[in-house]
Every structure is written in C-alpha cells, then in structure tokens.
Amino acid sequence: MMTNPRAYFDNAATSFPKPPEVGREMTRYFSEIGGTYGRSSHGPSLEVSRMIESLRDRMAGMLGTTLNANVLFTHNATIGLNLALFGYLQGGETVYTSALEHNATMRPLHALAQHRGVDLRILPSHADGSIHVERLGEVAAQHPKLLVVNHVSNVNGVIQPLCEIHKRIPDAVLLIDASQSLGAVSVRADEWKLDALAWTGHKSLLGPTGVGGLFLRDPEQCTPLIYGGTGSRSKEFAMPEFPPDRFEAGTPNIAGLIGLAAAIEHVPGCAHSNADWLEFIGMLRSIPGIRILAAMDSTKQGKVVSVSHDTLSVSEIGDALWHGHGIAVRVGLHCAPLAHRTLGTFPAGTLRFSPSVFHERSDFDFVFRALSEVCRQ
C-alpha cells in the first residue's frame, strides 16, 4: 500500500510522512555503520556513541535546558512517564493531574493509587479542560508531591499554560507529558521550572517510532525503572548514580535514535499557516450537526482538533472518510478517557483530525468538503 500523505490526518497518533533523510540514515546504520552505544572503543561503536551524545545535546536545546546529561533516552513517552511516576512516588503522596490526561499517565497513577496508596486528584479546569490558573492556590494548600500536566491535549488540542504552574505551586514536582507538543509548540524547561518532561520522537518531531525520552531536573530524587547494563561501573551490581546511565540500562534503539537525529536535522517548513488551521476549525463549525472540541481561546489551540456529531457515530464518520475519501483519522477515546469525561464525550468518543507540517491549505479544504459530504448523507 502507498499511503497518501495529503489525506493522512492521524499525525497525533504517529506522523506521516517522515523527512526522507530519516529512512536513509537508518539504512546507513544498518548497512554501513553498525556498532553499539558506549560499550566499546572501536570505530563503529565510537561513532554511534558520538551520534547519540550529539542528539542528546540537540534534544536538550529543544527542551530548553542546559542540563544536557539529564536528557534520558527511552523507547517512548509512556516509558518516560512511567519512569518518572514510579521513580518519584514511593507511597502515600498526593498527586494532581490535569483534566486532559492520557492513559500513559492515568494507568500508572491508577496502579500507584492501588499499590502504593497514592492519593490522585484532578486540577481545577475550565470547560475545555484547560487549567484554571487562578484556582491553583487551592491546590498548593494541599501540598501535593507531584503534578502531571499534558502539555497539549491529544483530544482537543488545548495548550496548557505551563509557565504559570510553578509560580503558584512551587513546591510540587512538575511532570509534563510533551507527547503532542515537542516539535510543534515551544518548550522551555528551565525557564518554566519544569522538573520532569516526557517526550516522544515519532509524532511532531517526525522521527521513527520506538524513541523518546525523559528530562529529569533532579535525577537523584528519582529511582530507575529499568535495571541492567550501562557500560559503566560494570563491576558493580548496583546501578550507577549518575545520569544518563542510571536510567538507560540496556542497548538503546540505536537505529531509531539515528533516525530521530536525521529528523531534527531536516525539519521541513510548515506548508500551512496557523491561521489556515484555525480557519479550518471555524469551517468545521459550519457543518450542520457537528460539534467541535477545541480550545476556547484560539491562541491556546494546538494542532489537534476533535469533532462529534448529533446523530452519526464517530465510527460511522471515520469509516466513511476512509472508504469514501481515503482520509485517515482516529476515532474513539484516544486512550484518554479522563479527557473525554472532562469534555462530556465519554464513552462515545470523538473523531480527531491532526495535520502534519506537510499539509497545505488545500488539504484542509479537501477534508472540509469530504466531512460536509459525509454529514449530509
């Protein structure tokens, strides 16, 4: 099958297409370079180690931190979130999450609530799930140990005001899920005093699946999730105390990291403007029977939007878009039942459009016409 990039609107799940250099560099690793990370001093392994450490430095720059060694590589954002949650929460702590969390956060927290007695609460929010900043004082008074905030919602695209949170709850560990934001929205980890941030490589960063990471401001306060070989302190059974080794046991996804490095070296310019995107959302509102799930304040709108319909189920619409027009979208709960409860779309779910940087204005028009047609039938 050859996927039509013009009609692929499921980039919040995983982006398509990737810059051609991604596949090219991964193939070069498989067929020409070889070697592993940090285990040997021979040429291939030295070269791989250089590439991965160079990527770590680049990622630190993208995350807005100067603590480069604290940028850890994982296989995806979910593992990064699990690492932070199980690493920070030893039992009995109070934890707040935003009202738009993904199950990558909610399921580990649910398990921690069950097994370690973690007290799980939801941050006050507006109707679109955005954090009610003025009410954060109430939260601070509860002295939570940790806050988890999904930077950009994977359901309605709301961008949370990260820079406001630390000012109001300075004593809590602030953990960010940047799965939908890194590569699409500015992230300033040092400036915003973020304590931990999980990210993934295969969405807006346009890299391959299987690579992601976690930034930890104070790694000594977090225990490792995975234990194993690191190529350092090899005579000891205990994990090394220093980052990144402490959290990077086992051979990393080298080909994936090389692909990610190629992706961030070859970022394409965005083929549409933000105004094009917001106009598209406005046009969707004009379709009879369609309800839009988006940010109330359009300046807080990320590159994700959901819709539901008064009479048609989202699965019917999704099927019709794919089979009738070749348009790929995602329907359902998007692994975010909490967000749907907040937005009143649980359990029916929504149909989600998530564009890529390769989309032009005309592609939005194409989707609008197709959805209009589907909804007329």
Add this chain to the structure above:
Amino acid sequence: MNVLFLFQNTRGVIRAEAVCREHALAIQVRATPRDISSECGMCLSVADGSAEAVGRLLVKEGISFDRHVARPPRVQFDLLSTVEYGGCSAKLPADILAEALRGLVPGADPRLLVGVDTCDDAGVFRISDDQALIVTTDFFPPICSDAYEFGQIAAANALSDVFAMGGRALLAMNLVMFPAEGIPYEVLHAMLAGGQDKVGEAECLTVGGHTLADYPPKYGLAVTGLVHPDEVMTNALGCPGEALILTKPLGTGVMVAGQRLGEASNADYRTALDCMKQLNNAASRVAREYGVRCATDITGFGLLGHALHMARASAVTVEIDCNALPVLPGVMALLDKGCVPGAAFRNQTSIEKEVVFSSEITYENKMLCHDPQTSGGLLFSVTKEAASACVADLRVAGCPEAAVVGRLLQPSSHFLYVR
C-alpha cells in the same frame, strides 16, 4: 609516555573528545586498560606534552575525570606481518645498484678520505689534522616481530658502519617511515625506544630525525662519527699475508627465514636476535688496539659480498676457510632443510663470477657464505702474528664467537676463494 583521562560514563568520553577536538588538542579514544579501571570502557589517550592543556580544558568545561599515566605499551603487533623481506635482505641487489650508479660522479675533495669508490660502509671526511667525520646511514623494514627489538637491531646495524670505519659514534638522527593509520602508534613508540636505547649504549646522541607516512614501516639511523685520520679503517688497506677475523657468527638471514617457516626453535631464534642487537663498538675498539686498518661489517651482501668489496678495494684475493666460520646455533640444520632466504640467491648471482669454491664445499656452506646478515659482525684483517691474541681479546670483549676465518693473498685470477 601517554596520559589517560578516564570518565564516569560514555557521555563524559564523547563530550571530552568533542571539546578537545574543538580546541585542536590531539587525543585518541582508546579502550580503558583493565588494570586501571573497569569503569567506563573508553578513555582518552593524550601525549604527555598536551595532558596539562587537556586537563585545564576539561575542568573549564565542567567535565570530571580521573588522570592516569599509561603503562608502557603492551600492544602486541607483529611487525613481520608487514613485510616479505626485512632487515638487510631488503637491499637492492649489488649488481643492479652498480648499474644504477654508473656514470654518476660524486665529486672530489682532497679532504675526502673515504668516498664511494671502495664500497665502504661510510664516508670519511678530514676536518682537521687529527679529526675526520664518519657519515653513514642505514635503514630497513622489520626483521622481527617485536617493535622494541626491531628498533634495537636497526639502530645497532646503522651504528655499526661507524665502528667498521674505526670510529666512535657521535650523533644520530632517526629515519622513520611508518603508516599514519593501521598500526597502533604505541608500536612506533616502542620501535623508537629500542633505537634510543642502542644509541645511548653507543654513547651517541640523538639529535632529531625525519618521519614519513609510509607502509610497510622502515627504521634506521643516519649517524655521524669521529675518527683520527690515521686510524680510519677501510676496505682498501688490506695487505697480502694478513689474517681475516670475523667477530659475530653467521646465519641471521637463514634464522629469520626459518622462524617465518616455523622451522626454527625459539631458543635459536632468540640467540640470533640477541646477536643482531649486539653493538660492534667493543669489537671495533679491540681492532683499533691492534692497529687494524682494513675492516668492514657484514650485512645484506653476506660474508662473500662484503669480502669481495674488501678484495677489490685492497687489490688482494680473499681466502675463506669455510670450516672456521662461526655459525649461529640451529642455522646449519635449517640450511639442511632447504631454508635459504631469497636474498642469499640474489647475493650468489651477483658475485658468482668472482668466487671459486673448493669442490668439497657443501651447498649448505655455500649458502651460509651468501646469507644476508642483519647487523652482522666486523670482518677485518690483522697481521697473522697478532691474530690469535686479537681473537682472544675479542672473546673477552663480548664477542665469544670471534674467529680467524681466512686470510688475504696476493691477487690472483679470482677475488674470492672458499675452501
């Protein structure tokens, strides 16, 4: 000696490597020696001279490290894997060389006491009534596996030309051809260390040298020596009636070939290596004490090749007593098995018109006489009355195999007789 910088993890090594390269500091990433640490498997190796600059830079960049002095190299690299013919076997055949030099006029000067016409081991140039300079050079590809030993042998061989002229070695310059990649640079260090040790043993000073990126490696010295103009030993001052003395046993070429073929015993091979490492300075001193004026050293052209130079230059016939030749242990057995280096055949071809072998001389003995020597002994003539005392003194002076191996005769139909 190199300094090793160790880091706690891979990131430390890679960052340190990057900042050092940014600042044009020469470093190399190497496996951390197991006897130093089992921390991170990699470290930076830095030449002693740049270690302080590297340390300062790493501190400035906030990269923590441990510093260790590298142990002497334990890199095992077989230098013989780089060559087909090593040592003096790599010489151009004498007849080809003569052809190539034909018509080249080297110039003349009354102060030049020994020039190129007598095929001597070095040039000798009078700089005052009581001093003359000896100038010579010699270098060749590896003769043995170990770099340090190769350095020792190459230096002993190059220094020998000065001793063969009756002089004392004064100054040495290294001549180094070594590939920029492919052989660990510790091997080069070991080679130079071996050479330096021999230069020091000869009470000579190293004053520099020249290096070229080249493969296979080659090493040797250009040496300047001093001699009194009246004590210069040359090929040309032999007189009929004198006895010929050889100071080291023959057979290094056969032994090296035997080692390559796996036929030589380790003990015999070690004896041959030790023989090649031995300086000819003590032998030269004894020769001076006996007023010797006609001498050469035995190298790539073999005993007969160098004896021929002597016969021609002195206008005498040289007679070799084959039964008297000192031979390295194991060599005759190797010859018996057909272990003959290719250069011996080339030597044979070059001089066969000039030599007459008695009918009872065996093939093995003939090839021994043609065997190319690397860092061989001195061959010199002394009055026959003094010969046995001279041999006795040589044996005391560290040449236990020294022997009278022949004599100089009035010129006859051939330059060389072997009986």
